Amino acid sequence: MPESLTLTGQAFLAHLDEWLANLPEKTLEEAAPIPGETAVFSVDLIKGFCTIGPLASPRVNSIVPAAVALFKRAWARGIRHIVLTQDTHEPDAVEFGAFPPHCVRGTAEAETVEAIQALPFYPEMTIIEKNSIHSGLNTGLNAWLENHPEVNTFIVVGDCTDLCVYQITMHLRLDANARQLQRRVIVPAGSVDTYDTPVEIARAGGFFAHPGDLLHATFLYHMALNGVEVVGKIV
Numbered sequence: 001m002p003e004s005l006t007l008t009g010q011a012f013l014a015h016l017d018e019w020l021a022n023l024p025e026k027t028l029e030e031a032a033p034i035p036g037e038t039a040v041f042s043v044d045l046i047k048g049f050c051t052i053g054p055l056a057s058p059r060v061n062s063i064v065p066a067a068v069a070l071f072k073r074a075w076a077r078g079i080r081h082i083v084l085t086q087d088t089h090e091p092d093a094v095e096f097g098a099f100p101p102h103c104v105r106g107t108a109e110a111e112t113v114e115a116i117q118a119l120p121f122y123p124e125m126t127i128i129e130k131n132s133i134h135s136g137l138n139t140g141l142n143a144w145l146e147n148h149p150e151v152n153t154f155i156v157v158g159d160c161t162d163l164c165v166y167q168i169t170m171h172l173r174l175d176a177n178a179r180q181l182q183r184r185v186i187v188p189a190g191s192v193d194t195y196d197t198p199v200e201i202a203r204a205g206g207f208f209a210h211p212g213d214l215l216h217a218t219f220l221y222h223m224a225l226n227g228v229e230v231v232g233k234i235v
Contacts, residue, residue, distance in 0.1 A: 026188075042071075052108060086130065
């Protein structure tokens with residue numbers, strides 16, 4: 001039998017803490033040297049993950065101001081490709097076998113958060129609806145990528161770090177690898193997050209625990225292992 005993770009994982013957890021604490025910063029000019037070749041992707045910054053419904057999380061809601069500030073700066077820099085991929089579930093979504101029903105099409109939960117809707121250039125953003133945690137499966141994402149071959153830099157913000165954010169960053173990164181495309185995928189750690197379900201609450205409720213800090217850090221690290229540029233923030 002392998003040794004207990006409480007023994008074998010300590011060295012890595014210390015390394016992970018150090019790695020996360022020392023993530024570099026990147027200026028927007030460094031991240032997007034050519035605005036016309038850059039896109040900002042926002043994943044699931046919708047009411048059902050931020051303010052209302054069974055999956056709403058204060059942790060996730062707390063990243064909205066940073067994302068909005070980045071959108072404003074990106075627009076001012078001349079970046080016109082801002083894409084929102086958002087849960088818009090069917091009422092009988094198969095995914096509801098794993099998660100409580102959430103963000104059903106036509107409900108308030110599926111709406112973009114108000115802080116983004118209030119941006120004057122919100123009507124110019126592209127919304128891609130999705131029925132799973134993967135933005136590239138049975139959605140308009142791949143068609144968007146094919147229709148915008150000039151875009152080679154993708155800045156990704158949103159939630160959840162270990163679920164929908166991880167899936168879209170890996171999709172963008174692995175699609176580029178498979179097709180020999182020079183593509184940058186950049187994730188500012190301060191503009192993504194995930195929810196937290198402590199062990200004691202999970203045990204009492206009979207569901208899976210979800211340590212937010214640990215999974216946030218671990219999945220950022222795994223993105224970096226696969227060639228995603230993980231930075232502390234874009235300044």
